[in-house]
Amino acid sequence: MIGEEEVLSSLREIAGRHDPVPPDVLAAARASLSWRNPDAALAELVRDSLDRLISVRGGMPRVLTFLGGSLTIDVQVITRAGVVDVVGELAPVTAARVVVESPGGTHETTADGExxxxxxxxxxGPVRLRCEPEVEGAFVPVRTEWVQL
Structure with a gap:
């Protein structure tokens, strides 16, 4: 008699050969584990201008607001030529390292003194922001929830 574990093992092998997980999905899953930081506060999306726009001509930028801990992150999203530009501002005003994380990689910059x-x-695609203060105690490091851009 064949055991349950042997049947499951055979099914995994067959599925792996005939319908493998796409490489980009595996890469995104592995990358998501490297982005974990249990000490970071989660900033929730509290406003998205896309919720109010049905059809806008002229390509108005999308505006997002995240709130996490004592930090507010306002972001303007501008789509051009198949890529996205993210322009933002932190409140309270502070210098910080800002990283946009996505399955396609990370982009890093520094928020200025303003x-x-x-x-x-x-x-x-799916992205989230990570903000880390340059000044000790300015705020707890913050990660936004994932949003689709």
Missing amino acids: GRFRIEGVTP
């Missing part, structure tokens, strides 16, 4: 930052050439 809390402003810009990252260009992000691949459209």
Whole structure:
């Protein structure tokens, strides 16, 4: 009699040969584990201008607001030529390292002394921001929830 574990093992092998997981899906899953930081606060999406726009001519930028811990992250998303530019501002105003994370890779910059930052050439798709203060105690490191750009 064949055991349950042997049947499951055979099914995994057959599925792996005939319908393998796409390489980009595996890469995204592995990359997501490297982005974990249990000490970072989660910033939730509290406003998305896309929710109010049905059809806009002229390509108005999308505006997102995230709130996490004591930090507010306002972001303007501009789509051009198949890529996305992310322009943002942190409140309270502080210098910080800002990283856009996506399955396509990471883009990093520094928010200036006015809390402003810009990252260009992000691949459209699921992204999240990571903000780490340059000044100890300015705020707890923050990661936004994933959003589709």
